[in-house]
Amino acid sequence: xxxxxxxxxxxxxxxxxxxxxxxxxxxxxxxxxxxxxxxxxxxxxxxxxxxxxxxxxxxxxxxxxxxxxxxxxxxxxxxxxxxxxxxxxxxxxxxxxxxxxxxxxxxxxxxxxxxxxxxxxxxxxxxxxxxxxxxxxxxxxxxxxxxxxxxxxxxxxxxxxxxxxxxxxxxxxxxxxxxxxxxx
Amino acid sequence: xxxxxxxxxxxxxxxxxxxxxxxxxxxxxxxxxxxxxxxxxxxxxxxxxxxxxxxxxxxxxxxxxxxxxxxxxxxxxxxxxxxxxxxxxxxxxxxxxxxxxxxxxxxxxxxxxxxxxxxxxxxxxxxxxxxxxxxxxxxxxxxxxxxxxxxxxxxxxxxxxxxxx
Numbered sequence: 001x002x003x004x005x006x007x008x009x010x011x012x013x014x015x016x017x018x019x020x021x022x023x024x025x026x027x028x029x030x031x032x033x034x035x036x037x038x039x040x041x042x043x044x045x046x047x048x049x050x051x052x053x054x055x056x057x058x059x060x061x062x063x064x065x066x067x068x069x070x071x072x073x074x075x076x077x078x079x080x081x082x083x084x085x086x087x088x089x090x091x092x093x094x095x096x097x098x099x100x101x102x103x104x105x106x107x108x109x110x111x112x113x114x115x116x117x118x119x120x121x122x123x124x125x126x127x128x129x130x131x132x133x134x135x136x137x138x139x140x141x142x143x144x145x146x147x148x149x150x151x152x153x154x155x156x157x158x159x160x161x162x163x164x165x166x167x168x169x170x171x172x173x174x175x176x177x178x179x180x181x182x183x184x
Numbered sequence: 185x186x187x188x189x190x191x192x193x194x195x196x197x198x199x200x201x202x203x204x205x206x207x208x209x210x211x212x213x214x215x216x217x218x219x220x221x222x223x224x225x226x227x228x229x230x231x232x233x234x235x236x237x238x239x240x241x242x243x244x245x246x247x248x249x250x251x252x253x254x255x256x257x258x259x260x261x262x263x264x265x266x267x268x269x270x271x272x273x274x275x276x277x278x279x280x281x282x283x284x285x286x287x288x289x290x291x292x293x294x295x296x297x298x299x300x301x302x303x304x305x306x307x308x309x310x311x312x313x314x315x316x317x318x319x320x321x322x323x324x325x326x327x328x329x330x331x332x333x334x335x336x337x338x339x340x341x342x343x344x345x346x347x348x349x
Contacts (some may be wrong), residue, residue, distance in 0.1 A: 044267025055241020
């Protein structure tokens with residue numbers, strides 16, 4: 001399974017949640033598969049999906065799912081100790097780890113080589129870290145939502161992309177409808 | 185009242201309840217003051233762009249965020265300021281220690297100081313420079329201005345303001 005197939009499978013779980021989605025193809029794919037006002041699409045700023053999601057989770061009570069990538073987590077490695085030491089039980093970080101920088105031409109990342117993001121997350125102090133295969137992601141994600149415990153999921157999937165249009169929505173519109181969903 | 189207490193009083197009076205910090209020697213007192221307040225969730229960040237991501241999320245979650253950092257961070261955060269904070273029109277008061285100004289003992293700090301205001305100007309970030317302690321009397325108005333216009337706003341605080349090293 002590739003990332004877009006994982007997103008298609010978990011879309012029904014994401015639908016009723018606050019979702020912060022990583023820059024580039026992940027946001028474009030989610031936007032194509034199931035655009036929701038409760039989705040915050042990152043149009044720039046690689047690496048900050050987990051930080052933005054943690055901020056949302058700490059500021060209010062609804063469940064927040066940050067969809068991140070292995071390359072983006074590697075870009076912002078400092079996020080994992082911050083998450084570990086600021087526990088928000090309404091926060092789930094879903095790292096879709098395809099071992100490559102998908103949006104830029106599938107260049108390999110170190111997460112696809114020797115580096116285990118699940119092991120790093122645990123070493124940083126994150127308490128609920130689950131590594132799963134792509135086909136099991138929906139089940140693992142639903143269990144994490146139901147557990148009401150902050151959870152880091154590392155979903156190992158294959159590298160590969162589908163053709164998707166860029167998101168042309170105005171960033172302020174994306175932000176405003178997301179904030180309306182937060183308050184609803 | 186210490187200047188750090190006055191600054192954090194203004195934060196609290198303006199509803200700032202989520203503060204991320206990356207430390208600087210000059211900011212030690214104000215960070216300690218932030219940590220001591222029940223009205224503020226203090227979340228230390230490992231890097232300033234990470235902190236700005238946390239602040240963006242907190243704002244969308246209904247909080248009023250602020251970041252406390254050194255001016256070297258302007259070099260680190262240009263992309264985040266432009267593609268996150270400004271692009272999505274979010275407010276962000278940035279209390280910044282302005283290293284490399286008068287009374288600076290470390291030569292390397294001057295190298296970033298000479299670019300600080302030029303970078304902020306290039307980014308169209310409203311910038312205020314606290315040199316004397318009475319300059320902090322404007323902080324309350326600066327915070328109101330920041331949350332009125334939904335922009336990042338820089339408050340540069342130099343060594344003379346903090347009373348030297």
